[in-house]
Amino acid sequence: MKRKCLAVGIILLFLSTTCIPVLANEEKLASTEAGKPDLIIEGLGTRPANIYFLNWVYCVVKNIGIGSVTAYDFIDVKVEIKRVFLGVFLINKTLKTFFASGLSSGGLPPNNTTGIEFTMDYHLPSWGFYRIYCWVNPDKRIEEENYDNNFYVQDVFVLFGDWVKALQ
Numbered sequence: 001m002k003r004k005c006l007a008v009g010i011i012l013l014f015l016s017t018t019c020i021p022v023l024a025n026e027e028k029l030a031s032t033e034a035g036k037p038d039l040i041i042e043g044l045g046t047r048p049a050n051i052y053f054l055n056w057v058y059c060v061v062k063n064i065g066i067g068s069v070t071a072y073d074f075i076d077v078k079v080e081i082k083r084v085f086l087g088v089f090l091i092n093k094t095l096k097t098f099f100a101s102g103l104s105s106g107g108l109p110p111n112n113t114t115g116i117e118f119t120m121d122y123h124l125p126s127w128g129f130y131r132i133y134c135w136v137n138p139d140k141r142i143e144e145e146n147y148d149n150n151f152y153v154q155d156v157f158v159l160f161g162d163w164v165k166a167l168q
Contacts, residue, residue, distance in 0.1 A: 035065055035066045035067025035068065035069040035110075035145070036065055036067075036069055036143055036144055036145045037063050037065040037069050037071035037108070037110070037142060037143075037145070038063065038064045038065040038066070038144050038145040038146050038149070039062070039063055039064075039065075039071060039075065039108075039136045039137050039144060039150060040061070040062050040064055040136065040150065040152070041059050041060065041061055041134045041135075041136050041150070041151075042060040042061070042062050042152075043059075043060045043152075044057065044058070044060070044132060044134070044154055044167045045057075045058055045060060045115065045167055046058070046121065046163055046167055047115070047117075049120060051120075054120050054121060055120065055121045055163065055164055056117040056119075056120055056121075057117070057118060057119050057120065057121055057124065057163060057167070058115040058116055058117040059077050059079065059100075059115070059116045059118065059134050059136070059152070060113050060114075060115055061075055061108070061113060061114050061115075061116055061136050062111075062112070062113045063108045063109065063110050063111065063112060063113075064110070064111070064149075065110050065144070065145055066110070066145065068109070068110060069110065070106070070107035070109045070110070071108040071142055072107040073103070073141060073142050074101045074102065074103045074141075075101065075102055075103065075108065075114070075116060075136065075137065075142070076099070076100070076101050076136070076137055076138060076139060077099070077100045077101070077102075077116045077118055077135065077136055077138075078097070078099055078134070078135045078138045079096075079097070079098040079099075079100070079118050079119075079132060079133070079134050080094050080096070080097050080098075080132070080133045081094070081095050081096040081097075081124070081125070081130050081131070081132050081133075082094055082095060082130065082131050082133070083095055083125075083128060083129065083131075084129040084130060084131050084155060086129070087129040087155075087157065090131060095125060095130075096123070096124065096125075098118040098119050099118075100116050100117060100118035100119075101116070102114060102115075102116040102117070116136075121161065121163040121164070122161070124158070124161070124163055125158065126158065126160065126161035127159055127160065128157075128158060129155070129156070129157050130155070130156050130157075131153060131154070131155050131156075132153070132154045132155075132156060133152075133153055134151070134152040134154075135150055135151055135152075136150045136152075137150055138150070154167075
């Protein structure tokens with residue numbers, strides 16, 4: 001009787017270590033086939049505004065999600081600008097903070113980008129070294145595949161308030 005119980009126990013142990021992970025993996029594959037959006041920031045840029053010599057400053061947001069899932073909700077962006085002394089030493093004081101939201105018509109399909117404008121260049125400092133921190137979907141309002149890639153950092157040098165050259 002003990003041998004039968006031992007044999008049944010060994011068989012159940014074998015089945016649990018081989019079959020259950022396969023079933024769990026199949027469920028994971030089924031969930032990724034449906035896919036979710038995955039938003040990243042590719043960079044920063046400027047575009048001319050309709051006002052004399054002024055430019056919009058924006059984040060380039062891309063949906064790198066798997067499948068054909070479009071991000072239909074408003075896409076939020078948070079931007080912080082900090083000074084970098086002599087281009088090397090970060091002064092951990094936030095000079096400017098911006099929150100912006102945007103929605104392209106028809107949403108943001110996979111492998112497409114959109115620009116989320118967060119300020120005009122005259123609101124930004126006119127000279128110096130700066131580090132710009134950007135977060136897309138900071139409050140996780142849009143359900144994504146991966147939230148770990150929503151952060152972007154760029155160092156810039158601005159002279160005479162020319163943010164167009166600084167962000168090229």
